[in-house]
Amino acid sequence: MSNRIVIPYKPQPRQQVYHQTNDIDELLYGGAAGGGKSEATIWDALKYALQYPGSRQIIFRRTFPDLQRSIIARTIVVYPKELGKYNQSKHEWLFTNGSVIELAYFDSDMHKANYAGAEYDVIRWEELTHFEEGWYTFMLSRLRGSTPYPRYVKSTTNPGSIGHAWVKKRFIDIGEWEKVHEVQETDDQGDPLVHPDTGEPVISRRIFIPAKVQDNPALLEADPNYIVRLMQLPEQERKQLLDGDWDTFAGQYFGEFSRPIHVVEPFDIPQEWEKFRALDEGYTDPFVCLWIALAPDGTAYLYRELAKTKLLTSEQVELVRLNSPVTEEYEYNVADTSFWNKSKTERITPAEIFAQKNVPLIQAKKERVNGWKRMREWLHVYDAIDHVTGNRYKDTKLKIFSTCIKAIEAIPAMVHDDRHVEDVAAHPLDHIPDALRYWCMSRHTPSKATGAWSANPDELKDRRQDFDDDDDDMSEVEGFW
Template identity: 75%
Template sequence: MSRVVIPYKPQPRQQVYHQTEADEILYGGAAGGGKSEATIWDALKYAMQYPGSRQIIFRRTYPDLKRSIIARTLQVFPKELGKYNQSKYEWTFVNGSVIELAYWDNDSNYTNYQGAEYDVIRWEELTQFEEKWYLYMLSRLRGSKPFPRSVKSTTNPGGVGHTWVKKRFVSPGPAETVHRIRETDDEGNTLFWPEGTPLAGEPIIRSRIFIPATVHDNQALVQSDPGYLARLLALPDIERKQLLEGDWDVFAGQYFGEFSRAVHVVDPFEIPREWKKYRALDEGYTDPFVCLWIALAPDGTGYLYRELAQTKLLTSEQVEITRLNSPVRERYEYNVADTSFWNKAKTENITPAEIFAQKDVPLIQAKKERVNGWKRVREWLHVTDEVDWVTGNKYKTAKLKIFSTCVKAIEAIPAMMHDPRKVEDVAAHALDHIPDALRYWVMSQPTAAKGEKPWGANPESLPGGKREDFDDEDDDLPEVEGFW
């Protein structure tokens, strides 16, 4: 029997990746961590260890696949172990194992994998892919042979899939820890094993782990190309944090780059009764219906203190769930809503706004200016340096704060990206409904003059308002046409 020497010596972080067992594994997080190299050798090892196994490695485009995976495997895979079929883009090995090399660049690729079965599915640069493609391929992870099955991916931060990848792998908890995650449906309900399976009635749980790696973990690259590290250091701020440091809170194309958890996210507290309160709503059925509860402090700081985002609610259910989540002790200055609430259905002679009004939730129409609206949101998110006049210490703050319990808003706001066709606008995004509702509220607030507190602290800035018309008691608020 001939002896084949594998020309690969894994770096320490690559070794951790090779030895880790979980249903879903994400490796990388920065440039130069040896991600692609780890992928191809991990695939070869599995192919040799499990005769007759089948794997697939995805890149987003064919040029990427050809330049990285195909070229590298042709260069380093020992020819004694297998042959590459150029027309099928696949390696077939002497023990019957197969590694497919594929690209997925649009929704039509679904049809390529109907009925397919894989023991390991591998995604290179996972943040370049859409979440629905990843989830669909989970259904292709199956087979009759008792092999260990998993999805193993690599990536840098950034790209169209940044938010969902971060949520799935980075946000659940500490890195290098296997997290056991309950599978849920679209509404967040726990899924259970069906009857007829060994775990019937038990929650469906999958294990996930994120294994970070940076260029510093790939000393082979640093030694062979010392200038690579210098080139990463010379990148602009966002790209440097993303590619060198593996920072998941920033990425290229991010719209609200000023968003900072340390500044904008605060622990919940009891909102004082005298603070002015508002609700902002975005309509949806297949897309989520959104309601945000926002309070305005006397110093002009806005606090997003409660959120609701749920799909497949009829208008009557939307107004009911809004009321259920609004304590009777809370009074609202007004409820600003998407103009679509005033659209009549073809089969009905009543608008959603009228249904809300019938249930004592009167709505006012939002100003739908997008670019100007996003600029106003930026103003509320803008981070400033302030001084604590008691201690003399400097600190950073912003006009908008978000309770840590509003997890969907905290996820959505930093996920927004610039529209490549209209860079001043936000690109369409699966999570843009909460930012839209926030924009409606911001646009309903008059802009304060320099040195003046936003209205809520300044009654004269309310349209039609004069100072003598207002009393400090909530019960004596006048009814201003257009708001009630």
């Protein structure tokens, strides 16, 4: 009797590229639906387990039902029983050579504690855009061990969902696809990381391997109409699932955002233009300040940004002043209402500290749904006419300098809240859109037909009067600095 075990898997050409790319630190595979991503994951994990005795891997899905449907059920069916056994209570495969593949889900910060002392040779994420960046980077610290085995992270995904922006930034935007890129790692402030012993820059080798349904002929042969069903999807979902388009995705809140239309190269803002600042309070979350100028034709320009964590209020106001040229005068500074909260240990609010440093604040209107609608009005793309040539072109009343890279990253990354579809879902990058929303709510809805864009003078008068009325309260903190 032969002891030969047949592996019931023949990789497609694109899957083969995925399997053979191992001289990396991080890999992302996928893009469109039907590319054979999950199938590639489970067989790649088995190959590694058999090749490296005593190795340990983990495969993550966001929820247990997803894990059960796509990974657990499939491995139970196709993994040869002669090679290992599945432990139902531990959700892991134990192979005859001592290797282990854990099957797990990760859907909250609390799950970090489950892996505080864990060690893995390979970490695999299925549908990476369903996860938060902090969970992914935390698990990088669990990629360790005493054996001389190759260690890396291999992930698969489609575009879209809550993690779209950070995944796109980490893998898609780094350069040419299907090429390993050496990427300089940075800390959460954007500063380059250096090795504590050698002083050398910390470099990661990353690659994105795209896959489309056309790369999976076995699927199309078994189900020729699958691609037709993808073609019938609404435009955003079709671009995402059929084309693997990373610039638009289902669930995107500001689908009208277009880099060619909304992003402009910097220019010198004329001194006579009205200027404003919009602020969002934070410490662990970033403190945000946006500088916005309003042209005579009613077009708003976001021309400067500041977003930084772990700043005391005194440091926040100093950075705002440092980044505000003395030649610039501001109509007002609209800010999150949390600037008016007193801490338990201080008798002074952040707003009072800002006022003492000659940066008086007015309270933002924090209506979320109405605020996002107002912001959408400013981002709206409309047909305009060149009065010299008579040609039509696309234009918008809110433009962003290309130097405001965090705003350009954040705005298109916002997604609809599943429970409140008119609202934006909580997102790690939502602090800059929040600040921009405060400014939009301090203005009238733009009128593209007439170009008549103006502040609400009665509202601003009331707000300034409210601030002036608070002057007496400031006397008790004179000399605080």
